[in-house]
Amino acid sequence: MAALEFYFDFRSPYAYLAQSQLHGLGVEVGYRPFEILGLMDRVGNVPTSITCKAKNRYLSMDLQRWMAIYRVPLQRHPQGAEIDPRRLLRASLAADELGLAPQGVGAIFHAYWGSGAPLATAADVAAVLNAAGVGGPDLASRIDEPTLDRALDAATEAAIERGVFGAPTMFVGEEMFFGNDRLDFVRASLERAA
Numbered sequence: 344m345a346a347l348e349f350y351f352d353f354r355s356p357y358a359y360l361a362q363s364q365l366h367g368l369g370v371e372v373g374y375r376p377f378e379i380l381g382l383m384d385r386v387g388n389v390p391t392s393i394t395c396k397a398k399n400r401y402l403s404m405d406l407q408r409w410m411a412i413y414r415v416p417l418q419r420h421p422q423g424a425e426i427d428p429r430r431l432l433r434a435s436l437a438a439d440e441l442g443l444a445p446q447g448v449g450a451i452f453h454a455y456w457g458s459g460a461p462l463a464t465a466a467d468v469a470a471v472l473n474a475a476g477v478g479g480p481d482l483a484s485r486i487d488e489p490t491l492d493r494a495l496d497a498a499t500e501a502a503i504e505r506g507v508f509g510a511p512t513m514f515v516g517e518e519m520f521f522g523n524d525r526l527d528f529v530r531a532s533l534e535r536a537a
Contacts, residue, residue: 345371346370347368347370347373347513347514348373348513349361349513350377350505350507350510350511350512350514353431353451353452354428355509355510358523359415359456359457360406360409360413361511361513361522362449368526368529368533374435374439375498375502377432378428378496379510382502382503383508386503386507386508416456416458417456418456418459420456420459421459422459422461425463429495430468431451431455431468432495433487433488433491433495434451434468434472434486436498437472438472438477443477446476446477450472450475450477451468454471465483465486466483469486511523513525515532515536516532
């Protein structure tokens, strides 16, 4: 079992920020994609940054602060409305099947929040993965296969059963941490578990 389990959806900028710091933890990470809107609906969580205009305004400043601390680029994707978020999550599952989840997840997060690389089509997503060294036969068609869509549904169900209510959520053993601002707690928990 991985020392750290990282539950994420690419649509969360805070999951992007947290993911950008995982390599510095020096532990094996298990990447656990899930479909955030479906999960939030099922567990009764409300995306308050969408429903509360004041919080939405605040998030822009907050994200800029984290971007400066973590020294990562952060921008809204110019194709946001054209991107199929489930395709991105399926692509991370395909990368995991190849044993390349860290590379695949990192590349997609960077394309979505960092560089704004094209992600509107399966070929676009496959190109992002290929550039990160994640390849395989018919990767572009693989990420749209129904079997991966069912696997994503199962992963979302598993996240619900685990107690996940949003992204990013991290587990060290059974200890749960929510938010990129909990990484210091994650580090301390990893030290205790070592």
